[in-house]
Amino acid sequence: MDIQLDVKNLTHVFKTGEGIRDINFQIKQGELLTLLGPSGCGKTTILRSVGGFIQNQQGKIIVGQEDITSLSPEKRPTAMVFQSYNLWPHMTVFDNLAFSMKLKKMSKDHINERVQWALRLIRLENTAKKYPSELSGGQQQRIALARALLLNPKVLLLDEPFSALDAKLRYELREELREIQSKENLTMLFVTHDQEEALSISDRIIVMNKGDIEQMDSPRSIYNEPNTLFVAKFIGKMNFIEIPIADHKASIGNNMYHFSHTNSSKLTAAIRPEDITIQEGKGDWLASIKKIMILGHYAEVTLETEDGILKTFVEKRKLESLHVHDQVSILLQDVRFFEGNDWIKYIKKEELPTCITV
Amino acid sequence: MWFFKSVSKRNLMEFLLVTLFCLFFFMPLVNLVILAFSGEWQYPNKFPTSWSLEWWKFVLENDEVSRSIMLSFSIAIIVTILSIIICIPAAYAFARLQFPLRRTFLFSFLLTNAFPKMGLYVAIGVLFYQFGLMNTFTGIVLIHMVNTLMYMTWIPSAAFKNVHASQEEAARDAGASPFKVFWHVTLPMAAPGIIVASIFTFLSSLDEAQGTLLVGIPDYQTMPVVMYSIIADYPSTAGSVFSIILTLPTIILLLAARRFLGADAMANGFQMK
Numbered sequence A: 001m002d003i004q005l006d007v008k009n010l011t012h013v014f015k016t017g018e019g020i021r022d023i024n025f026q027i028k029q030g031e032l033l034t035l036l037g038p039s040g041c042g043k044t045t046i047l048r049s050v051g052g053f054i055q056n057q058q059g060k061i062i063v064g065q066e067d068i069t070s071l072s073p074e075k076r077p078t079a080m081v082f083q084s085y086n087l088w089p090h091m092t093v094f095d096n097l098a099f100s101m102k103l104k105k106m107s108k109d110h111i112n113e114r115v116q117w118a119l120r121l122i123r124l125e126n127t128a129k130k131y132p133s134e135l136s137g138g139q140q141q142r143i144a145l146a147r148a149l150l151l152n153p154k155v156l157l158l159d160e161p162f163s164a165l166d167a168k169l170r171y172e173l174r175e176e177l178r179e180i181q182s183k184e185n186l187t188m189l190f191v192t193h194d195q196e197e198a199l200s201i202s203d204r205i206i207v208m209n210k211g212d213i214e215q216m217d218s219p220r221s222i223y224n225e226p227n228t229l230f231v232a233k234f235i236g237k238m239n240f241i242e243i244p245i246a247d248h249k250a251s252i253g254n255n256m257y258h259f260s261h262t263n264s265s266k267l268t269a270a271i272r273p274e275d276i277t278i279q280e281g282k283g284d285w286l287a288s289i290k291k292i293m294i295l296g297h298y299a300e301v302t303l304e305t306e307d308g309i310l311k312t313f314v315e316k317r318k319l320e321s322l323h324v325h326d327q328v329s330i331l332l333q334d335v336r337f338f339e340g341n342d343w344i345k346y347i348k349k350e351e352l353p354t355c356i357t358v
Numbered sequence B: 001m002w003f004f005k006s007v008s009k010r011n012l013m014e015f016l017l018v019t020l021f022c023l024f025f026f027m028p029l030v031n032l033v034i035l036a037f038s039g040e041w042q043y044p045n046k047f048p049t050s051w052s053l054e055w056w057k058f059v060l061e062n063d064e065v066s067r068s069i070m071l072s073f074s075i076a077i078i079v080t081i082l083s084i085i086i087c088i089p090a091a092y093a094f095a096r097l098q099f100p101l102r103r104t105f106l107f108s109f110l111l112t113n114a115f116p117k118m119g120l121y122v123a124i125g126v127l128f129y130q131f132g133l134m135n136t137f138t139g140i141v142l143i144h145m146v147n148t149l150m151y152m153t154w155i156p157s158a159a160f161k162n163v164h165a166s167q168e169e170a171a172r173d174a175g176a177s178p179f180k181v182f183w184h185v186t187l188p189m190a191a192p193g194i195i196v197a198s199i200f201t202f203l204s205s206l207d208e209a210q211g212t213l214l215v216g217i218p219d220y221q222t223m224p225v226v227m228y229s230i231i232a233d234y235p236s237t238a239g240s241v242f243s244i245i246l247t248l249p250t251i252i253l254l255l256a257a258r259r260f261l262g263a264d265a266m267a268n269g270f271q272m273k
């Protein structure tokens, strides 16, 4: 597939010293790439650089075959949807949508047809005569999306377009966005700080931290195989335990992990709650139940081990056999180790002879 | 008496206050109108004993008066146009750009209105002497603009600030050059504020007497200047006829402004929360 957007060595540092440094990524035709990261990590800065609203940065931005680095926003083949204040309040919805086509002096019939098409796409057919003030927040953002689509952009840029809306509406709109995106085969660069949103709609995710890219991967890999401790902490729920390391070996319960080389004396083990199973009989590790919190069809169980606290999820029907203060054995499906911020791979896992049974 | 029953105590207070305000505000106006049409009105009588249009005829047929009306309106129009040309770019700069001494500049506009006017005018008058601007049309226009610069910068500047950067950027994105963005988005969105400021400018130029008296004497006599002499030289009826003529444009323009002020409030309502 073709590369639609190619960002090379993009650097833009503000006077304050914050900004983005040496950003490299590509988006394929028809792909939805999400920039995800905590507030202030530089997501908007990247997006605005691509849109042309920040200029004089170092690096290159190429759309299709064309180097657009030095073009002004009105000349770029990109379209942007802002977080809010997208629409022009003195124009009707129709005029908002028709603005770009009127500038290009297209024929009235053509404009009408295109506006109708866009309104159908976002399912707001009978709002053409209304003013933006007469629409709800969600409708306004959909109109803004339609207006951006009418520019026929090669790359569509969205800066947290749904973040001002309530959770339910946000959910609906991102479903709708994903639908439109695949129907129209749009190439999109999407910014959010909501990881659920990112995981659910993206083809690929870039996780950012303080102006740098931490990891660029599919949602599944970002979740299952975080490359850095930062990503592991930022995405989803995760248990972290500090464990000492000696002689390139570290042990959790009765499992011994071997590493080829380590520099520090401590590692951080990261375990997803769903990778911990509580069982009767033989297990990896001994724990006592500290707390059980019912959260609907499942419960969050807090376990105390000799190395630290772990949290896991248990289905409702398995809960009956569990009581606070019970001694249980637990099984670890997957453990990921980090040395400092970086993921470190173990080369061997060895079961110690000391058997744990409850 | 459903009306009084339906109003609570607090509403009653409001009602009384509004009534008082109306009396205070409109009594002199009513009195003025009655006086303007009266023929004979001696002290103990509550109303004139005879009505007449005599002084209307006098004022309207007086050459000096009609010339002063023409002069006042042409000055006001020119002052308004010039103020718009000078102040709109300045207002936009104050709203959008960060430059050194920005606050000082804004403050200096206030300063011209903080001094006692006459002192300022005398100081300006001295300057005008040196440049040969005394007793000239240009001189009067300039001295009027000393006052109007403030409205014309502050009010539109606030209006420009209400236009969000992303609304301008969205228009750039849609393919508009910076000038077209200003023309199609920024200016129309700030228009209510600019219109209101222009009306204020127009009216304040129409009303200005002190500076005009100082700079325009003896050849340039505007409405308010002429009114001083009419009030001094003729019975009070002539004065009231003249004040009605002077107030008329104010009332008409304020009614027009009210329409746009309503539009302004609407524009604020447009913004997404």
Ligand SMILES: Nc1ncnc2c1ncn2[C@@H]1O[C@H](COP(=O)(O)OP(=O)(O)OP(=O)(O)O)[C@@H](O)[C@H]1O
Pocket: A014, A015, A016, A018, A019, A037, A038, A039, A040, A041, A042, A043, A044, A045, A046, A193
């Ligand atoms: N115009 C500017 N001048 C100076 N510093 C800026 C400017 N714009 C952004 N910054 C700084 O650059 C950093 C990155 O900002 P950016 O807006 O890209 O963050 P973000 O990831 O979009 O955050 P958020 O999720 O809060 O929108 C921030 O620390 C911010 O303070």
Ligand SMILES: [Mg+2]
Pocket: A043, A044, A045, A159
């Ligand atoms: Mg942002």
